[in-house]
Ligand SMILES: Cc1cc2nc3c(=O)[nH]c(=O)nc-3n(C[C@H](O)[C@H](O)[C@H](O)COP(=O)(O)OP(=O)(O)OC[C@H]3O[C@@H](n4cnc5c(N)ncnc54)[C@H](O)[C@@H]3O)c2cc1C
Ligand SMILES: Cc1cc2nc3c(=O)[nH]c(=O)nc-3n(C[C@H](O)[C@H](O)[C@H](O)COP(=O)(O)OP(=O)(O)OC[C@H]3O[C@@H](n4cnc5c(N)ncnc54)[C@H](O)[C@@H]3O)c2cc1C
């Protein structure tokens with residue numbers, strides 16, 4: 182493949198990093214249409230031509246699933262866009278999603294050698310280009326369906342972790358069923374990440390492609406309630422289970438006024454919009470209420486998604502209140518920039534201490550306090566310390582708390598022998614095995630809130646472990662000839 | 670991926686209250702008294718909680734009793750045998766702990782009687798002596814009288830307008846019951862929030878436990894959104910996973926009453942729209 186790029190390295194370094202096409206802020210901040218439109222073919226090819234084709238490509242190590250970045254960029258340059266997407270798919274079952282939502286600046290692009298002195302290759306945007314090219318040209322064909330002959334494996338949760346695990350197991354020939362508590366699959370990709378970052382058609386197509394591998398997705402099943410893990414084994418005859426139920430239970434700050442009308446968790450606020458389409462009320466039945474002025478508390482992707490959604494639902498003024506500085510916000514850089522462009526006001530180094538209500542018990546304001554940053558703590562982040570006497574009140578009608586989430590305990594409390602730590606996080610070893618034989622776990626459930634691609638990596642690691650576990654079981658049952666079984 | 674849940678039978682118990690039997694085998698297998706489901710009637714529909722009034726694991730069906738109060742419940746009550754529900758998930762919530770001894774009072778108000786009935790029946794089957802009180806606004810809204818009578822030692826009916834049974838509210842009858850039957854050791858009360866609050870206020874001085882089922886506004890029903898949060902004993906609880914049943918003496922009813930009206934204005938819009946849709950659908954078929 183080498184030799185496609187005819188530019189000398191010095192010439193490549195002179196080309197500036199290409200910018201994605203974006204909907205202008207004034208146009209987009211009232212609609213749910215996608216903000217970034219990515220690269221057109223011309224920009225993609227220019228960007229790809231900047232790549233130095235490093236022998237020991239560092240970028241690949243920065244990607245949690247080790248997408249062959251160098252390889253797919255070369256294929257793009259050769260205008261073999263389908264080849265490029267197929268190369269990506271060898272490692273990543275949801276490329277159109279990851280190209281859009283991965284925090285590339287802390288993963289693949291952080292490691293790109295060009296980043297040291299110049300700007301890194303826009304790996305995410307190129308990945309997205311390849312995926313979108315396939316969709317746009319109607320080339321997203323169902324993959325070859327593996328011959329299902331293997332044992333049945335149950336996956337609990339249809340978020341990125343469950344989907345990635347399912348894709349690998351189906352390819353290995355297992356019969357895979359995903360159980361999902363909600364009425365639609367995708368996990369946070371469906372109920373948390375808004376359409377203006379990840380259009381539903383894109384998500385639907387990626388999930389359909391995984392279903393086409395032979396994966397069955399059964400919605401409306403809450404494992405632990407509708408069926409326990411023990412029942413999945415004993416009555417439903419599953420041979421192994423992968424738990425990927427995420428970290429969906431919202432934290433509240435514990436400050437006065439949190440139960441006033443007009444206070445939402447970001448999960449509820451985003452679920453009403455993304456899953457239930459409340460922004461299309463009354464064409465859709467689920468209501469939502471957003472005041473003229475909205476305050477969102479937090480600094481992660483969830484907070485930024487919530488505040489931008491509030492703008493789109495009509496808030497004239499939307500504040501994002503975060504207790505550290507802008508550089509310490511865990512949200513994706515691109516989204517922080519987009520939020521600023523859309524007129525979100527960042528109130529940094531500030532923490533809320535009380536939500537104020539009127540006589541009707543509806544939110545009418547939020548009292549905050551300024552923060553000074555003290556000595557770095559064990560994680561290296563400086564400890565926020567409230568400054569006495571710095572209190573001030575913001576008049577707002579809606580407050581959205583996005584201060585993090587913990588794991589949902591339903592499965593842990595209904596599965597005897599499944600070890601979890603004090604916070605409910607399921608304990609696993611590096612191969613994603615839990616304390617229960619045949620039960621594996623990963624994604625946010627075992628990490629307590631991370632990223633899409635880390636959740637997907639866990640899913641892939643678990644799929645390999647499940648395969649190994651089931652092979653060993655087969656071997657034990659039929660010591661002769663089992664290794665030649667048609668599975669795997 | 671498509672899941673549809675057929676309505677196998679439907680009867681009207683009162684002009685605005687329907688009993689529907691739904692095919693939902695997975696839910697039916699596991700349902701216990703006190704559990705509920707979340708249902709979505711149509712693709713554009715809201716997710717709403719409804720109590721599992723009865724379940725037939727062998728036949729794979731569950732029974733719901735629904736009062737038409739707004740768009741979703743009206744839509745549900747307008748469905749007929751052969752129609753389908755888009756989504757049904759459950760059983761959710763903690764089942765009521767059933768203790769098979771002693772003497773209890775079971776107080777149902779309005780459609781709350783439907784939510785109370787499976788609990789009263791389970792208590793009765795376990796050997797508890799049940800004294801039942803059911804209340805409604807008017808005669809035609811009295812539901813499940815025969816069923817409640819079958820699982821209780823005494824049954825009192827009250828109506829606000831006196832058109833049936835005793836005129837007055839359930840707390841009147843409960844006061845008399847507790848005075849006449851001091852052996853009553855616990856009270857189960859399910860109905861409108863104001864009714865449950867009144868029962869708790871009546872029972873609290875006697876030092877008895879009162880179990881209430883909180884009908885907070887829910888979305889997912891699995892602990893994911895926090896929309897159903899209620900204050901119990903000064904602590905935040907999620908009604909869907911920590912409840913829906915709580916010790917009534919510890920519940921902040923006033924807060925919940927306000928929270929349940931959060932969307933009242935928007936709900937009216939949805940409701941009016943449905944009325945128009947149903948009316949125009951009626952003219953088209955004519
Ligand atoms: C608003 C928001 C924005 C984010 N933005 C980004 C971003 O831009 N980039 C990024 O990399 N990461 C982002 N994240 C984080 C990322 O989405 C998560 O790390 C990732 O989705 C975790 O994947 P998962 O498969 O482990 O769990 P989830 O995506 O949470 O999926 C879990 C699924 O399991 C289901 N489930 C739970 N319990 C049960 C049960 N008992 N039975 C059956 N099903 C069950 C849930 O309904 C859910 O569908 C964001 C998170 C949020 C909340
Ligand atoms: C655990 C539980 C069990 C219930 N069991 C029954 C039952 O067996 N039979 C029955 O008739 N009703 C039951 N309800 C009440 C029922 O859920 C509401 O009547 C229904 O949601 C109203 O929806 P609507 O669209 O028809 O009316 P709307 O006009 O939308 O609302 C009318 C009122 O119902 C409440 N409500 C609205 N949306 C929701 C929601 N998503 N979740 C909960 N409450 C809401 C609000 O207080 C609102 O003011 C139960 C509620 C809970 C929480």
Ligand code: SF4
Pocket residue numbers: 243244245246247248250273279280283285288289290304305308634
């Ligand atoms: S999957 Fe994410 S981290 Fe990996 S190459 Fe693609 S954008 Fe980068």
Ligand code: SF4
Pocket residue numbers: 231232233234235238239240241250251292293294295302304
């Ligand atoms: S490190 Fe950067 S320049 Fe090198 S191969 Fe990867 S993307 Fe290309």
Ligand code: FES
Pocket residue numbers: 886887888889890891892893894895896897898907908909910
């Ligand atoms: S309904 Fe969402 S947490 Fe209870």
